[in-house]
Amino acid sequence: MIGVSVKNFSVAFGNTKILENINFDVKQGEIVTILGPSGCGKSTILRSIASLHEDYDGDIFINDHCLINNGKKECHKDIGYIFQDYALFPHLNVKQNIEFALYNLKSNQKQKRVDKLLKQFDLVEHRNKQIHELSGGQQQRVSIARVLAYEPKVLLLDEPFSNLDTILRNKTKIWLKKLIKELNLSAILVTHDQKEALSMSDRIAIINNKRVEQFGTPQELYTKPKSLYVANFLNKINVLPNLLLESLNIKISSENVGIIPIGKVEVSNAISTIKAAILDVSFCGDYYELNISLKEYENMEMTVQVKSMQALENKKECYLNLNNEDIKIVRKNI
Template identity: 60%
Template structure:
């Protein structure tokens, strides 16, 4: 069942067009990530779904039956998790969660809150004030408060932005499992490529006010339809024209290879390289090299400390044609 359906969505603020002709679906139990740089309009989609923005053209359907058009609203089905958590500082953990359940009878409300405190591992923190919690605990309270009223749709606006890298990784797995367990239709907006790849069932990439590719993380990563998308999802090296000619590649396209798949060798071949710069990064060195045949063409790669490659000897590009991706400019 389709939980959210966006059809031909466009929005402008005055004369400033933000998004143009955006369309995608989110199935029940599916996580769709809208990925793009800061300021591209990602959060505007969430705000429009939740009726915090109006004046758009196109249609937004919830669970195939509820059309949001500025007059027909279904906010009770929507849970919205903000980047700053939006918790009430004057209420403790238990009271923050209870706030979403004020319409329930006292005994039913207590049962629901106790269940959520246990589910979100917050029992021992239930009487603490918000400022006494860690960032990860605050986020769990924020999510518990949203889940309390049993929404069918979950909107996540940069939910991991305020967490450190270790806590972010742990929380991603936990939240993804929770969404699957509850069968929610979820939209995540982020500018973090790794976050999108690891969390999503589908990814829509916004560029120049449109979704330029919408597919599974693996398909987008392996088969980007443009140089912009390939480079946005992870740094790439552009191969010089003389290599494309040698390998009989399509010269009308840009030939790229991802940095982690760019290899070098000390065995001589036609693609000799010279070191331009090298940075020590602990377990590896990041090395920038130029081609002896074409000095303006440079590539970047990582040489790990346990590699048998010597950077003190002559270096050559060790090209694997199967790793090359040909993309439109």
């Protein structure tokens, strides 16, 4: 069953179009990520679904119920919104913050629901603490518990991990993804972090130039990008010179380009037909990144990855080997 459906959605601020003809849907138990650069309108989509932004064209359906009825926009009770800064009340303790969402329940029902959430979110020992006494991860759990207290069917997440350090961010992503699946929620995540989108999502909508450039599973977008923009946004790639493609018996039209992930380029000191000059070497932990120049192709620069520099140490030149199967042909623009 589809929990959220966005149809022909467009937004303009004054005479400036921000988003145009956006279409996607989210099934129950599914996490759909809206991915794009800062300022492309990702959060505006969430705010419109939550009825916090009302000046848009098109239709938004929540469980087959349109948010616009008889010309009037309505706030749907089945929507939960988790903000980037958690939006907790600093003058209330943990228990009171969660209770705030349950004002319409009787006292005994409220207490039962709060106790369940405190246990579920591992917050029992923190129930009487003030918000400033909690870590960032604990504050986030309180924020999510408060939203889920009134049992929404749709969960909107606006950059929810941006204030967490790397280790806590990874743990929280795993925990939250499992929770969304267990509760069978329709979740929409907004982020500009590619790795976050790939690891969290069932499907991803990539926004570019006011529109959805491509919508599909993480595997589809990563392995079969439709455009240079999508490929470049989800992976580190090199655009290959046409002359080099021709030498590999790959022919392309003027509308397309040939690309290869930086980790798919084999680099060695063994002589081959593709000679390169090493311009710079960067140590990146378990691999090295080399900035190289292809002398025979107008000194075009590329970035490549190698696991070891042992064979290339103190070398100013290297040779490349490219596997045709690793080269993808994509459109320059859609």
